[in-house]
Amino acid sequence: MTETAPPVTPQSSSSPADDEDTRLAQFGYTQKLDRSVGRLASFAIGFATISATTAVFTGFGAGYFTAGGPFVWTLLLAAAVFVIWTLIAADLTAKIPLAGYAYQWTSRIHGSMLAWFAGVLALAGWICGMTGVGFILSGYLGSLFGWNMGQTSQILVAIGVMAVCMLINLYGVRFATMVNNIGVSLELVITVGATILVAIVAFSSPDNHQSVSVLFTGGTSDGSTPYVLAWLAASLGPFFGLIGVEASADIAEETVNARHVIPRTMFYALTASIVIEFGMYVVYVLAIKDQAAVAAATAAPIEEIMTQQVGPVISKIVVAVALTNVLACILANILVATRLTYSMARDNMLPFSHIWRHVSPSNRTPTYAVLGIFGLSTILLLSALVSEKAFFLILGLSSLAVCAMYLLQTIAVLIAGRRGTIPTPEPGTFDLGKARVPVAVVAAICFTLVCAALIFLPQFAGNGYVFLGLLVLATLWAFTGLRKRLATGEAGPDFSKTHLA
Known part of the structure; x- marks a missing residue:
């Protein structure tokens, strides 16, 4: 069953521009969350969710040893796709500034059933993504403090993180955004500064760095896989690194003057992340002096490269600071996932x-949503004790699930454009206008190709089965519980008006 929602009539020009609580009431909701997030915090949440440092620290080794130095150029491919997606996300959030955008945007312009699947995919992506980052962070912590951790120890440390x-997050959005702002500030100052220092030391002598030619000549680790497939597989890291550019939209109900x-903060976060991430990839590829040592440091290749250039003391200090950036990334992911759950x-x-x-x-925090997200992440981490292979297959779902959500959102935009269900823009807000359809068509093609790559490339064998399992579970609830709720008005965008007012 699919129902369409009518366009939302814009607020009259006589209302204050920042009266977001009144605007929220137009959608049928009462303000309950703490609207205290300003421009800096909005930028920081998007930047932290993307987190250039996290992307480089978690994805560098896989990218470099899958396709060699040229893997750095896959970031530009990912950047082009995410510029297109950010245009769509900015267009929608300016018109529908609601928490849980993955569900709400589709629900408002298309219908609740498609919105259910978009929301489930996004929720799975955020939970799997932050769990994977937590697992990798625990490995860096072990390296930093010299712990000899087995898998069980690493999982327990990850649960602690x-x-x-x-x-x-339970303490409140003000405290969460303050901690997040600190992490982002450290990333912009310390991590970027350390990368510049490594570059200066590496290029001080020809013996300290690899030739620039390594950025253009690569090979596969097994020597048999066609290089183009290895190069595309290596793009997973950069694509994963830019996912979440639109995360600030999930705290729209806690943002002052959200529309x-x-x-704006979406574009600022994306631009800053692309520039910083690309610079870090290039510097650390060229700064490798001992490839065998970097290959052996599977848990912390960036730390090994830093040690080769600036010594172990500076390396550990920088890694310690960088880990606060990774922590901020997890923090932002939990914030986004809980707002989606609440919405x-x-x-x-949802059930219950x-x-x-x-x-x-x-x-003024969705307490049980926070606890529930933590519980699911803990279950995923403990599953590694039963089957390590299954655990990593589930973590691999993160990029595929979110990209599939982007595809559904884009399809909803194309359908809504024909139906006329996209809200009219308010004066002075971002609007794609006539460019909306061609941008959405390009985005749909891009995300279809990305999803296909994440399913069918040999390096991601098994992702498709996990993804199918997620869709089966979502479909079971859609037709055993949700369908009846929607038919009787017990769920959907009008539920809050009729039941919670």
């Missing part, structure tokens, strides 16, 4: 929605 991020602020539960779209939509009166 997720628990810290969970507690910060104007968030579209879907508010429309009664009455639990997940609860907001603490004191902290």
Whole structure:
């Protein structure tokens, strides 16, 4: 069953530009969350969710040893795709500034059933992504402190990291964004500064760095895979590194003047991330002096490269600071995932929605949604004790699930354009206008190709089965519980008006 929502009539020009609570009421919701996020925090959330440092620290080894130096150029391929997606995301958030954008945008312009699948895909992507980052962060912590960790120890440390991020989120969005701002500031100053230092030392002598030609000549690790397939597989890291550029849209109900602020901060976060990430990839590829040592340091290749150039003391200091950036990335992912959970539960779209939509009166935080996300992440981490292969297949779902959500959103935009269900823009807000359809067509083609690559490339064998399993579970709930709720008005965008007012 698919129902379409009518266009939202824009607020009259007589209302204050920042009266977002009144605007929220137009969508049928009462303001419950803490609207305290400003421009800097909005930028920081998007930047932290992307997190250039996290992308480089977690994806460098796989990219370099899959396709060699030329893997750095896959970032430009990813950047082009995400510029297109950011145009669409900015267009929608300026018109529908609601928490849980992955669900809400599709629900408002197309219908609740397609929105259910978009929301589930995004939720799976965020949870798998932040769990994977937490697991990798625990490996860096072990290297930093000299711990001889086995798999069980690494999993327990990862659970501890997720628990810290969970507690910060429980305390409230003001504290969470403050910690996130600190992490982003450290990333912009310390991590970027350290990369510049490594570049200066590496290029001080021809013996300290690889030739620039390594950026244009690569090979596969097994020598048999066609290089173009290896190069495309290596693009997973850069694509993963830019996912979440639109994350600031998920805290739209906690952002002051959201319709104007968030579209701008999306582009600022994307631009800063592309520049920093590309610079770091290039510098660390060229700064490799001992390839065998870097290959052996599978848990922390960037730390090994830094040690080769500036010594172990500076390397450990920089890695320690960089880990705060990775922590900020996890923190931002939890923030985004919990707001999506809360938004879907508010429309009664989830099993046990009455639990997940609860907001603490004191902290103004969706308490049980935060606890639920932490619980799911913990279960995923513990699954590695049962089957390590299954664990990594589930983590590999993160990029595929989110890119599939982007594809569904783009298809919804194309359909909504024909139906006329995209809200009219307010004066002074971002609007694609006539460019919306061609941009969405290009985006749909791009995300279809990305999803196909993440399913069919040999390096991602097994991803398709996990993805299919997720769709089966989502479909089961859609037709056993959700369909009846939607048919009787017990779920969907009008549920809050009729049941929660």
